[in-house]
Amino acid sequence: MAEFLVVPALLAYGEAAFAYAGELRGPGLAGRLATWGVRLGWLAQTALLVGQGVSAEGFPWGTWAGALNLFVWLVVGAYLIWGCTPRFRLLGLTVMPVAAALLALAWAGGGTALDEGDRSGVVLAAHAVLMLAGFAGLTLAAGMAALYLWQERRLKRHERRVLRVRMPPLEALDRLAARTVLGSLVVLTVGIGVGAASFERGDFDAAMAVTFLILATYAGLLVVRHEGWRGRRAALLNLAGFALVAVVLPITHFA
């Protein structure tokens, strides 16, 4: 029964994605509907994950689809912390369509079903959750970078509607994206450390190599940002790092 909770979650995320588009016309009802869509969808997905956790004997999110389900929950959860405030509400434009699409994909792949789960053990489960949380943070940071580039383009082109449709201020986006990357790197590093506990010689594979590459890319981003690569260049580098997360990692990890 609990597996059907994916339907309200998906509907609510979809509704939020559409409502955020309505918010572009001006702040108001659409924004509130979007916020409630995110909240209700996240609650439904939380209940779904609890149901999966209770019914499974092992770690229920070990498959690519299961991991995607948990990943979406983490992304939306992180977004909920501050993304629903009026100032950052339009960030939902970059986050919620992606979240809805990925949850649909997880559903299609069977990641929202109740099954026994794999018997990976607590350490590997903690490793997987931490890694997914880190990647969820990087996804949010990429959303902010995309929003930064959009807002910068509007300001550069002197768009007439620049003050009617208020995006988060440029510096706030730049600063928050950098902080989110830093936090995500910390979580990723802890996740790698936890995973290393069960590491055996010969386990090193392409997925691990890409993970270290991602870590290095984002660490590099923070270093060059400190040296003055702020704004547009930092946003582009952020998106390049996210391309590794979004494209390369799933291929190397689950293919």
Add this chain to the structure above:
Amino acid sequence: MKLTLAGVSHHKAPIELRERVALDLDACRALAAGLDGEAVVLSTCNRTELYLVQDEHAEELAVETLADLAGERRDDLAAALYRLRDEAAALHLFRVAAGLDSLVPGEGEILGQVRSAFEAGSPGPFLDKLFRQALHVGRRVRLETAINESPASVPSAAAALAQQVFDDLSGRRVLVLGAGKMSGATARNLVSRGADVAVVANRTLTHGEDLARSLGAGALALDAVAVELEQVDVVVSATSASGHVLGRDDVAAALKARKGRPLLLVDLAVPRDLDPAINDLDGCFLYDVDDLEAVVAETLSGRRGEAARAERLVAEEADRFREWQAALDVVPTIASLRALAEEIRDSELARAGGRLSERERRHVESVTSQILAKLLHLPTIRMKEAAAAADGVVYADVVRHLFGLGEEERRR
């Protein structure tokens, strides 16, 4: 208890009258405390209003108080005075808190002034509810519409753009080129939002010094500004120079030292002071006067739509308040009905008390209590609903008649 409002505002009262009746916060506090019943005095540069809740004579008292304040301008008061009661008074306060009654619709300062007046007043349960809801309306309008975000002038548009780049302007440094009215007005607008004017540069240093002094900034000759570009966040330029005061290379040279910090440049001069190619530099946003006027025109057209949305929100909240106020009329009837039911229940329980064991008595008490609650639930809800409509008083009278509420007291 009736709500009464009497006041004068910028709509009809000339400044000579408004300054006579204007009060500072301490005077508002003293006046509210001196009036009988619930009272709040709202006084700003555009209005002085008395909100009173009293049994009777509230209107006379409010008008008399304003006439006393007007003193020798007492004769002007009649033409400018407005008096509103109950729903109309509540709606007016909600519009005031939302900034819809302000000289510049949607301005944000009034909400703080309403809050201060409320805190300094002597509200009871009625005015407490009214002002809390007014503050809620003000916040809601600002949150759900863009009415206060629509700059109505080029200087305010420049300041709003700065906030779109830098977020909080506190501690942001501004370089002003030219000491004319336009650059001064824009600089002041930025300062009002928290920015600091670092330097005013002008061809004639003495003119620049005058403006710099008024803004708490330093003064500089116009040809020495290039080095300042490394430090400042916003450049406002409005000189009468015939050519470019700052070229692309001047700004590009400063970018390395800026370490990627964005730079907003506002060129208000015609012919332009700043090389348009500056806008192509990474992290530089250059707006000339045409760009800003286009932004203002767009936001002004949006402001009308936002004002209409704000009015709808205010009307919605006023309806809610009216329902609450109407429900107050039937509260005594509901209370009497419940008291009567409880009295009957208690007396019947007392009569049967001797025949019941302790356990049975507790059980009967619980059952009868639940029966009463269920029986009275729907009539209570219906009476409150009816109170919001015109026939609320009739309902209350019928209930009083059917159950003989208050007859005992009348007989006594």
